[in-house]
Amino acid sequence: MTWEEILPEIGRRAATFMLDILLFVFLWPWPYDFCFGQQHGNPVAWRRAVGFRDREVVVRRSRQWSENMGDVVNDGEDGTNAARSYFLARVSIATSPMVLGDKTGYVMMDGDWDLDWGAMIDATEMVDKKMAAIEAFTLVILVHQDDWGWLVVDLKGEALAQETGRRRQIYAFRDALTNIGKEDLFYRWIEIVQFESSQPGGFSVERQEKTALQIRELFLKDGINFDQFWKDSVGTDSAMGI
Known part of the structure; x- marks a missing residue:
């Protein structure tokens, strides 16, 4: 050649x-x-073991982002824990109602989360053997730490802390209005927000903007700049109060 x-x-x-x-x-x-696949099971083995059901247990596991996350339990010398904040931020997004409400397990797979087919088989067997009710798996978050083993994460505690902080802001705002003899404005503000948020169609962005304008005009009639007054009395942006 x-x-x-x-x-x-x-x-x-x-x-x-x-x-x-x-x-x-x-x-x-x-x-x-x-x-x-053997490490975390595989879809074929899962479907053969579980079959087709009206309600199925979905188990997700984190991908590489959690491998070197660090200690999520102990705070640092400055009283903060960056690893915990990072972890909770990822988990909060993954467990938001928008994600959990209308998506199947396959659709919830992304760059941060994969499905653990072996754990899904084990959880289903627990339900079948009456070891646990399927409702027990509605939302369970586990994290493993070398120093602590397996830990259960309670997001309700975070939500409760946020709710408590919000309540304190409202009380501070009410007290500030009471101190200047404008307590009636506080209750009128509450009435407006409750009325608009209970209307058909929900508290949409457009309705929120309309409500914000209505509240600002209400306070302005009494010579009060709502945005500045909220910031002075509560210490946060006025958007938190509308």
Whole structure:
């Protein structure tokens, strides 16, 4: 064979070899894990074990972002815990009503979370054997720490803390209005917010903007700049009060 014939043949074989490598590295692991994955189970084994049901237990596990997260229990010398804040931020997004309400387990897989098929099989077996009610798996968050083992995360505590802080802001605002003899404005403000938020269609962005304008005009009639008064009495942006 001449070089004119050898070189094209080498090029074709090299291209075929590279294509085989790409398919093996990037494409082959997916069908293999789908059918035969062992580390966290696989969809085929899960479906065969669970079958098709009206209600199914979905278990998600974090991807690489949590591997070097650090201690989420102890606060640092400055009284803060960046690892815990980072973890709770990721979990809060993943467990928001918008995510959990209308999505199947497959749709909840993303760059941060994958499905743990083995754990889903185990949880379903617990339900079938009456070891736990399916309602017990409505929202359970677990995190593993080398120093602490498995921990249960209670997001209700975070929500309660936020609610308590919000209540304190409202009381501070009420007291500030009472001190200047404008307590009636406080109750009229409450009435407006409750009325608008209970209207059909929910408290949409447009309705919130309308309510904010209505409240500002109400306070302005009494010579009070709502935004500035809220900031002076509560210490946060006025948007928190509308």
